[in-house]
Amino acid sequence: MSHEPNDTIVALATAHGSAAIAVIRLSGPKALDIVESFFYSRAQKKKLLKDKTSHTAHFGLIIHQEVILDEVVVTLYKSPNTYTGQDSVEVSCHGSHFIQQQLLKLFLSAGARMAQPGEFTMRAFLNGKLDLSQAEAVADLIASNSAISHQVAMQQMRGGFSGKIKLLRENLIDFAALIELELDFSEEDVEFANRNDLKSLITKIITVIQKLVNSFDVGNVIKNGIPVAIVGKPNAGKSTLLNVLLEEDRAIVSDIPGTTRDTIEDEMTIDGVLFRFIDTAGLRTTSDIVEQIGVNKALEVIRKSAIVIYLFDSHAISCGDLKMEIELLKDHIGNSQLVLVANKIDAENDTDLKAEFSDYPEMVFISAKHQRNIEELKQKLVALFDTRTINATDTIVTNARHANSLRNAEKALIKVNDGLNANIAGDLLALDIRYALEELGSITGQVTNEDLLDSIFTRFCIGK
């Protein structure tokens, strides 16, 4: 990808497919020229754009070789107050694939270049409009599919996370400067940097970094959904339960006509929290986790889950047998949370069942078929997530790259700390401090390189 943003890029910014409108976006020094050269009034007279004010919208025709390609609205964004920092134009056209393609071809023929994925946002970064972690949050925001993942991405895009990292880094830089100063005077054996102050600072920073690193466990779940497995014997009602859960979710979604969602089959959002059912296709058919407990695939599903729902037919099992099965299961679920769900309850046996399984006060009694107490089960799932005390306003690391840099910085600072305890020389300390600074700087893009930028921005969609 070119990191010299002096040419003009163009891309479709809206989703593909036929719709009322589509938006084609241009950014670069020739953006206004290119669009202007094809822009005409309703009466087919040439319309000027460059003399118009920024942030204004203009109705007109796009005409090429006397053929009217479309009636459009052109919105001007003049440098520097634009998303990319460059002159930008948005052409809002009729949402036909044919028109989109013709307009793109036209702008390309006039000197624009097809934008690479994320190139608009990369320009925003290169022009200082966003730092790197904010830029990455833009992609997360677009991909966000629950209230929490949305809020975390929004907070990061608006600079919450960057602010925290920058603060850590500034504290370290001040100290690094003193240590480096000592090196200049190394013959004289002076200490400008108070070792006790440095130690307490390093300890403080390590604590903050550790908290951030730990938040990635949760952050990852927020971003990708909480993995849940529904396990149980055949005929326990696993597939009925899953369908009931998913269908309700879909029904809510389809409340708003026209927003038919690209359904990812086995995901659902409860109270803004995304749950993802792992490999339930297999579970839905014949495989029975408990019976196949030795089978690798089944174990894998359980291992990947943060929550394991153990569903059983409340008519078909005694409490004693259940206990044995749970013990067997517990050997395999590791740190996952286990939710016991008694299925196929009815009004008649409700009280008896609760007495029978009174050893398990947390057990949820449902009827998947008759959709009884499903809401209770859903609240249970949400509550399990809440017990991890997630607060979307906390700074939560959701990006594996950030988590990795934080871990590296942590390691370096632990070495600094050890070095301080062992009273090692300032130049060795300086080395590790510099390394930690670089790792922290790479998160916000204060320290960066072309490969890193490419690997980040190629993950974006084209047009952003």
Added chain:
Amino acid sequence: MSHEPNDTIVALATAHGSAAIAVIRLSGPKALDIVESFFYSRAQKKKLLKDKTSHTAHFGLIIHQEVILDEVVVTLYKSPNTYTGQDSVEVSCHGSHFIQQQLLKLFLSAGARMAQPGEFTMRAFLNGKLDLSQAEAVADLIASNSAISHQVAMQQMRGGFSGKIKLLRENLIDFAALIELELDFSEEDVEFANRNDLKSLITKIITVIQKLVNSFDVGNVIKNGIPVAIVGKPNAGKSTLLNVLLEEDRAIVSDIPGTTRDTIEDEMTIDGVLFRFIDTAGLRTTSDIVEQIGVNKALEVIRKSAIVIYLFDSHAISCGDLKMEIELLKDHIGNSQLVLVANKIDAENDTDLKAEFSDYPEMVFISAKHQRNIEELKQKLVALFDTRTINATDTIVTNARHANSLRNAEKALIKVNDGLNANIAGDLLALDIRYALEELGSITGQVTNEDLLDSIFTRFCIGK
């Protein structure tokens, strides 16, 4: 659908799916109020929209209950210079499904109503921004997938067709007025309307209408693509040929990265003309049209085609045998155009083959496998279409509703003509003239009713 456009409607105007941006559109008296009530500056201070100029774009945050839903650009369009004629707002947000949904919910909660399909354009019609045939052309424009269908829709949207119909109608109205005047003086047996002038006018109008009605054959093909069947014996190379034709088309389309098309498998555009292969799924596998000539399904495919490509293995058949097969085929193809294609040619047998089949000078010699002369075949297909002398700047009827109204008007005017020849009374003439006027008026919406509007606009996509 409500035809009282006094409430405020909202819809997603861009295609569904994840993308850089999405646009939510509002139209109605409360559009500005609704968006303004959630609109804040970057510093989270309330931003006013109503005092801003029309056609301006404003960056800001959408905040609800202290949660930032998105950073957006809000573009204002103030009545009357808007698409619908009403106050309108376009909110350009990040293209995440979650954000789209949240913003829609928010605007709905604040008093907007979800727009019905085509409701924005219906409001444009009701507010006199477009006539009915122009409004219908908007939907055609969005659906257009070839240069010709695009140009015909564009011309109709820009009023070319309406102008023609309105002119016909005005001529008739002048005469109708004179005839109606005669009725007022019917006791006195006067003739204000010169019968010869009327006759020549009616004849002229009928001619124009007939030309328009006839253009619908072509218009329908422009809109829906030219139906083509590739028939031939097993191993003639039908599926190879189809794949070669379609793949080339796709390669052209994918020239522009990022414009991956929602491929409709069996369509291709050659020189701006859309060709549609009918039921080729079946043809590609085992069925052999000629051998199954008695089978209904095969006959149906041929009957539906405007062009039948008869493909044969040039190594496997003599000219004599071919003649017999063609005779058999000709019994069934009706008005379709037959294109004879000799497949599997190579450099060695090229000349011999052309001699062998010299009775068929129009025959195309190709090698589907080695992609020889494919371009020649394509030009042949386009030429068949061209022989119908289509000119995108001609007025072409592409809409079945319009064709139907024109046919009804034509019938009525033929009755008027017959009546004039039989010297029948003015009141009977007036009846049929009025009927013709109504039919013509229904095309442009000068005469209309709620059912008609509903049936037209429900075919639109939501958001337009």
